[in-house]
Amino acid sequence: MDVLGSKQDSGWRNKRGEASLSDVHRSINVSQSGSRWRRLAAFAGPGYLVAVGYMDPGNWATSLAGGSKFGYALLAVALLSNLMAIVLQSLCARLAIASGRDLAQACRDAFPKWVSIPLWALAEIAIIATDIAEVIGTAIGLNLIFGIPLELGVLITALDVFIILYLQKMGFRWVEAFIITLLGVIAVCFGIQIFLADPQWGGVIRGFFPTTEIVTNPEMLYLALGILGATVMPHNLYLHSGIVQTRNYGHTLPEKKQALTYATIDSTVALCFALLINASILILAAAAFNSTGRTEVAELGEAHSLLAPLLGLAIAPTLFGIALLCCGLNSTVTATLAGQIVMEGFLKMKLQPWIRRLITRAIAIIPAAFVTIWYGDAGTAELLILTQVVLSLQLSFAVFPLVMFTASKAKMGQLVAPIWLSGIAWLIAVVIAGLNVKLLVDFVWG
Template identity: 80%
Template sequence: MTTTIRSDREDGWRQKNREGSLLDMHRTVAVSRTAKPWRKAAAFFGPGYLVAVGYMDPGNWATSIAGGSAFGYTLLSVALISNIMAIILQSLCARLAIASGRDLAQACRDAYPAFVAYPLWFLAEIAIIATDIAEVIGTAIGLNLLFGIPLEIGVLITATDVFLILYLQKLGFRWVEAFIITLLGVIAACFAIQIALADPNWGEVIRGFAPTTEIVKNPDMLYLALGILGATVMPHNLYLHSGIVQTRDFGTTLPEKRQALRFATLDSTVALCFALFVNASILILAAAAFHHTGRTEIAELGEAHSLLSPILGAAIAPTLFGIALLCCGLNSTVTATLAGQIVMEGFLNIKLAPWIRRLVTRIIAIVPAALVTIWYGDAGTAELLVLTQVVLSLQLSFAVFPLVLFTADRTKMGDLVAPRWLSAIAVLIALVIAGLNVKLITDFLLG
């Protein structure tokens, strides 16, 4: 029996894929070929929770607190819809990685000519910088709330997290995942206690998950809704997931790939449901503690922290808030670093030492964050946090459309091409995101 090897053009790609994503961690997590299904599923447990981190980062806190305090539970529907979008898009990321052996950045490089690929790379870098700015500010605020460290110094301290990331990567990718999952558990516990203290109106909470046309008609509500969308379905997460799925040594045969896709999708879906719990908790806490007490203007994390104790009547509430925020900031720094590495290596095929890559992106993020903190204080950082999430939303289409097109192309995906119904839903999601962004820009230009 002879095997016909297709050329690069015949398999739908302009260029051959030269190597795997995150080469130093590529296929380093073993997947037993003979283990029981639940043991195999456990081997895929982890990447989804790194992705989930991006759906509850400090930028998300800012938009959710602003939305909850201003509009009560109304924007819970946006969080739910955004999460459903995220589950579908992240499943496509896993499909792309497993079927083609490429992360999204490598796929763009291998599918498009340079005059298309390079602008996509530039936009992806902008998205990562916006993500990093939110993490710098969030971590600095967490340090300030817990230890009284001035924001300006806290911003500078965040640059040292590169050593934590390097240490975890040296131990192995499973240690990175264990660190992330542990902190996610701490975050969930903190919010569970705060929600119990806030005692929200659960009838209103349930009604808040039902969409309303007011969100589109009200420009202020739409701005925050897009901020929540940008903080939930984040561009860098699409690159991240398509890269870290390839840390699993799942095999090369079609049945092995199908099984890997099933387990990877299960992992990300469960993790993103957990992320929805945290996202909704932030918004519910803001609505119950601030909106229903007439504090409809709360948008600053520091202000929210200081008001929790007198409003909820428990001294531990602000401490839990600060701990959860710091954990979110630390988690986000790890995932943003990996996403930045995937984007640069994938688009440009440039290999940089992780610490160099981290310091470069951190410096780019620290400069605007430090300037805003020095000149405008807490109010400026709150506005910058929300702005970064809107920027992420505006960048999102430039990652989503290539992802949807790649996974719907049988010549590129082979037998693992996305079903037509899934591609149709993904196209609808891409068009909704693009349409909302056009609406936002139009409202901005028209004042």
Template identity: 75%
Template sequence: MTETVSPTVVSLNRFGWRRDRGDPALAEVHASVAVPRKPGLRRLAAFLGPGYLVAVGYMDPGNWATSLAGGSRFGYALLVVALVSNVMAIVLQALCARLGIATGRDLAQACRDAYPRWVSWPLWLLAELAICATDLAEVIGTAIGLNLLFGIPLEIGVILTALDVFLVLFLQGLGFRYVEALIVALLGVIFVCFGVQIAMADPHWGAVIAGFAPTTDIVTNPDMLYLALGIIGATVMPHNLYLHSAIVQTRGYDRTPEGRRSAVTYATIDSTVALMIALLINASILILAAAAFYHTGNTTVAELGEAHTLLAPLLGSAIAPTLFAVALLCCGFNSTVTATLAGQAVMEGFLDIRLSPWLRRLVTRAIAIVPAAAVTIAYGESGTAELLILSQVVLSLQLPFAVVPLVMFTADRSKMGALVAPRWLSVFAALIATVIVVLNLKLIYDFVTGA
């Protein structure tokens, strides 16, 4: 069932907002995916999709860099960070789905409608900075994947990554389900590639399980903390919070209290299952790095190209580097597609712009990819690892500016109505936000003091 939208549609309780919502998020695909009225597997299947688009952001090339660096330098010790980050992600993405469904607003629109401009505009600039950092990782990863597989120079590969905007336009013209189908298919390829490589690496599974246990070294060792924050920044990504709260509204569920409540349940199942798959892939990258590099004395591997070169002699198979490159290219391509959608949601939500879909997407893509491409071309392949890890730390530093408003909105009954987050969930989310802020302050302190 689709929703008829007027320019003044508001949330369940309009008095919780400073202004009316205006046009819905991603208006051209809003409520475009039909949802059966009858509960069951067909209704659940209709909601499956947005979670996988979100999960893509949790395994982008920036995550590869931090996981490769963490695995090669500290073995399996940082697996616990990947696990904790994934738990954080599951909670926060569930809140995003709840916000979008309960209020009809994505996170960007909610910030615009809840705060005065002197607050919302800086939040918009910080969101754009986060998307630039995201695109930096994705542009580099996709370009390196093209270089490793086809020998395309890095500079040309960077330019080719910009063409994804036309693919998104074409697929959305066919229907939003086609975008989701492409993403899921590429995720399947990535999963198979890493499954084969893990089998080749033959890790010590007892040590792998021990790696999921907490250790104080992560906080006391500045180098380990830096990589841990990079993993958190690569896992819980700010642009995913804006993206999920927008694309969950592509479903044509009943805009009634019961219809929204049911939609929250199904959307939460979708994102939770997708993020568990993302955890498996992220852990696989770190396990592969630990088994192939750390335990063979190659403790400084962080460059994606270097990892590709070393895999064949270490694993004893010529197919391993090819699988690595194929998975990297799929990850980079997937991530650029979802970042394009996130950029559109952020710009439309914060600025309430009125442009045709192709022009909106072109403008938002240019804002993100031009600085990313310039940095990539300037630094070349030799500095890609440092840039990738730095981009993920920048994302981690941006997280509080998206997480804190999200937690506040979803805990506010005047804004959320009957779908306000349960008290225990709000407390848990607030604890997650506190941990992120404290870790970021620790990172800044270590940087300033030279620790």
């Protein structure tokens, strides 16, 4: 029996319900007798599923625009974004391990229905917006590699449900292996492209140090806000707090403390990998476009078509397309899991994964198909931007409850976040909220 958990339930309005992702809950054993490396390896995986959300097609567009327009200068913003993400994702692991709840269950058990139901609706909107970005990114990837028209590519993305169902049947470790393999392909693709682009490494290093120009130059500030404002995907917070619980880490306080340490290491390492990919996109854009005077490249298709003549090899745009397609497929898996966590956590409503996936994907395909048919490439680029604005709008409604729960000793017991960590987290939450308000105001006023 989870004695610690039962004591901590006194800090919640409602008792804990069903386990998060019950079909895979605590399905991966963690040996308490093996070496530290073996135990750390047992926890490796969830962080990489989370990292996928930090390199979705919407982030690609922002990084391409920043690199082509201002060279390496905005690498400092990408680094700051990543540090903020590391803090928030560590809180997700803390919430899950300390309370036995994912973020959706925590909101349901902490707030009255008139608060939790709107939070659920906002989370669903965020997942649909994420899915639209994935549909577009995957369709563009199929178009760039195989020449498949965007309209047909959007429809083909519905078939990815079968990939997810097959992987989930084989076990959660296979889902993680699929994600990590595709992340490896993405890293290789960008590694080759950056080698071909031959960036100025002195400029790259300097780019990680912030300059006053980021604040004084209005155009640079706007792009910096774009990178920061879309740094943390709302669905990632729900996702991480659920998939951490796939590990069977025990119920005692020492076991939970150890689990928190290993889970935090896992997410931190994985997010550093995400920073590497995002920085690679920005570095590639700076080296290939900014250095040749092409400072207005922001669309994925445009970037793809320019890479071959600029880098001198026909394989460069193919690698770009492969990496984009892998990102789309990866994001598909994580959005499906996040959708399952959100619906079951907030509503205690269980749907078969394939039904849940088809509903979500259908809602995403309809606007994506309409825009691609009527407006073409330019329309999809604008729709990508719109999805980022929608995600920005919802983000604070996930961040503030997370920070509030993990700072409460009544809810977290002895695993409550230290005062210094809660202070940093509250600062991050306020900064993200302020930046997102600025982005929304700019969007509304054109």
